[in-house]
Amino acid sequence: MSTIAICTFFIITAMAALLSWRGTRTAKPATLTGLFLGNRNLGFVAVGSGLLFANINTTSFIGENELTFTNNMSVMAWGVTSVVVMMVVAEFILPIYLKTGISTTPDFLEARYDRSTKTIVSLIFLVNYIVNLLPSVLYGAAVALEGLFGVSAALGIGYWPAIWLLVALMGAAGTLFSLRSGLKGMTVSGTVLGFAMFTGGLLLPYFALQHLGGGSWETGLQTILTTHTEKFNAIGGRGDAIPFSTIFTGMLLVNLYYWSTEQYIVQQALGSKDLASCQKGMALAGLGKLILPLLLNIPGIIAAHVYVSLPNSTTAFSTLLRDVSPPVYTGFMAALLFGASLTTFIAGVNSSGTLYMLNLRKQSPEANNLRTARRFEVLLCASAVCIAPFIHFTQGGLYTWLQKIGALFSVPIFTIMVVGFLTRRVPPVAAKAGLLFFITCYALSQFIVNTGIHFLHVLAILFVATVALMLFIGWRRPMGTPFVLQTHNLVEVTPWKYRRIASITLAAMVVALYWLFSAGGLAA
Template sequence: MNLTILLSFLFVTVVAALASIYATRKKQQQTPVGFYLGNRSLGFWMIGSSMFLTNMSANQFIGENEFVYTTNMSVMAWGMSSVLAMLIVAEFLMPVYLKIGAVTTPDFLAKRFDVQTQRIVSVIFLLGYLVNLIPSVLYGCAVAINGIFRVDEWLGISYFSAIRLIVLIVGIVGCLYNVLGGLRAITITDVVQGIGMLIGASLIVWYGFRYLGDGSIRQGVETLTFSHREHLNAIGGPGDVLPFGTLFTGMLLINIYYWGMEQYIVQEALASKNLKESQKGIALAAVGKLFAPLLLNVPGLIAVHLYPGLDNTATVFPRLVSDILPPVFIGLVAAVVFGGALSTFNAGLNSTGTLFTMNLFRPWLERKGRPADEHRLLRSGKTLQIGVTIAAIVFSPYIMYFDGGFYNYLQKVSSFFSVPVFTIMVVGLLTRKVPPLAAKIGITFFATVYTATQFLFDTGFHYLHVLAILFLVTTALMLLIGRLKPMARAFALPQQPVLNNPPWKNRFGYYILLLVLMVSIFILFSPAGIA
């Protein structure tokens, strides 16, 4: 192992940790709100950086670059279309959450439907984090770190053993960081890591084009844009893995759910000082998504020219980094990948503790007539986090055997948990008399039918189109139940003056600019542009 790479990696990682320790040394985090929501004190820099870096986990580095290498740039649609979804969330969902003083996104369901619906959705979230999010983050980070440091070769062990070892180390470090620091420590580290990510992205593109062009950046750009042009197209055709039409069906639904209802993402925005800071933070995260292809997609394009016929396509990103960058910058990128993984892992663990403690354990204590003091709640949440970490460490190395590739694993599994919850949230937001019974039937119907379409029979439609069709059918079913058995009293949104809630005055100008840039990037990577 190159000593320079290791020292550079340790330097960046330690600087980020020390910044977090220094900034949180005087903060009180002995209550659930303090620990899980940072005492509702986050400004837009922390919110934007944390939301962006939480999304930019090692899964993205590995999965999207692998997709570009094997297919084309159509995978970019997930990130680019999320800009529109994020602006919808900032404008319509965040005011609702902050108005009711929500600690978790299912809190709205407790007020709109009933506590039982809130608990059902909380359990769904927890299952999603346990089965999909946390294990896949550990696995993606392990693949990237092993590819950069060649741990299997250095220690003379099998690839599987190296992945298992790295998963163990990352899991322990991440769990300790989360249990000891809480949300505020995570977000401060994310600001530092976000700066490192922008630097790392620029370095990869710069050195990648130089490497591709034998020392000439111009020649590298020309090689990328005039050879293998089929990989440059982000407008997926009907026969592609991600047809362009899915942007307007299931992909849009998943993106709105992800940025506006997924607890581990939204938790940073819920911890804002006020609505203005929350909206500005989400817009800042959207700016990051516009730059994300430099790390998530362009390396895969460069790899198409450098490594034809790779056996293990999941190693595209780490192999490129280790081949094109000087050792000191390899360590920086490794630290960025490690930091991104920790950010997502910690956000998932933090949200797991929040959902369990506030929505399941505390109500259970209250029903049993037992004291639900804050120290007991924190202790139980941290205990659960440790247990989830152990389970994820054991399971995550086996993701490599999933049929269809890593990125396919992520999207397929996440769909089981996302759009059913999205459906009942949307119906709850847009109606006033649909009863709790409709929410329970709706989520059960959606999950059952979607599972059948993926495992029992083939509909002939893309799974994202299936999600959109089921969304419409389930919505119609819930509205029918609401018509036949409406609530006796129409729902009215309660207001708890937890936060000052004036919106961001200048937001619409920035929103329009972000949308124009989003469309421009799609045009660039299309037959009308360089493809």
């Protein structure tokens, strides 16, 4: 354990905490709107940073680099293809949310179907956060910090006890920050992290190439461009982690759900001061997603050249970072990873509190509401801490496992949202039947019956089947009064005039990136 790296980690973390505190010290949440939505006054930089860093955490660094290390660049599809989806959501979905003045995505389901549908979906969200999102964020951060600092060796304890210790410390830090600052504090810390990541953070590939090239980054670059070039191929085949065809089936659905329906993501946009800021923030986050392969995937490729094999492929990123970087930079990156995970964790906790307080609990005086919200967040964090270490025993790669489990909760919700958006007479009973059918069939296909079909293709098949089921019920038992969307603007909803130019530019960059990482580009 390097003393210099540890000192750097604590100094950078303290500086980031100080900057976040200075940005929120005069805006301590006094209401639920302040705690959960930042008083709906966030600018586009805050929105974009919040969106990006609610989405990116240590699990992303660990999981994507692990799959790149063991497979190839096909895993970049999760982030890169989502950029096109983000622009679609910014153009068509977010304006509806802001026009209706909702605070949570299940609010739309209550207006479209009924109160019980909203309650069921809110519970599904909370279960997903408790058993999947929050534990995975804590576990990913713990694995990274253990790999970088060797906590188990330094303290003379086993690997799993060290993970327990780090998970508990992360959970405590995230809980305290969430209780103190709410969404506003998270967006400020996200802005600080964004600056740090896209300046110093991008030096990691340079240090890794320099190490591979024996002191010359040019030699290291030549090495990865001329040996094992199949690692650069993002056009995944049947045996790869992400077959290319899945981009147009289940992955499309997962990304559409994630950026249009996932509460802890959408909540960043709902805090915008106006629609233009919301759309600009989404475009800024999309640009960040196109740069991130330099940190989420390229280190995995370099690690495949540096190490013949690793005892645990999950440690590919943290092992490379520790071995190739100067101690000061190792500490800097550790602080960055810690902060990114903390931001996602806080986003999840904050959104869970929003769902519980606004959708499930009967309202009381404001002071009591805040007290209840904070107590619930503490209980939620404690539950996540208890679950997180057991992710160590999952099979098939951390990132794939988490995406597979997340889909159990996510795509069924997205399916009933889509039918709700596109139809006017499909009744509430169809939404409930659709949720039950989708969740049951998907669980059977993944955990009981081996279909031999990639889980993303299974999602697409069940999406079509569930939509057909809901339309059939709507045909047989239509609503007596067709649904009419009610608007209740709480912010200015004039669109950003350059949004379409930004969307076309980002889409072209996605295509260019896929050409670069293909048999016609670097994988030749």
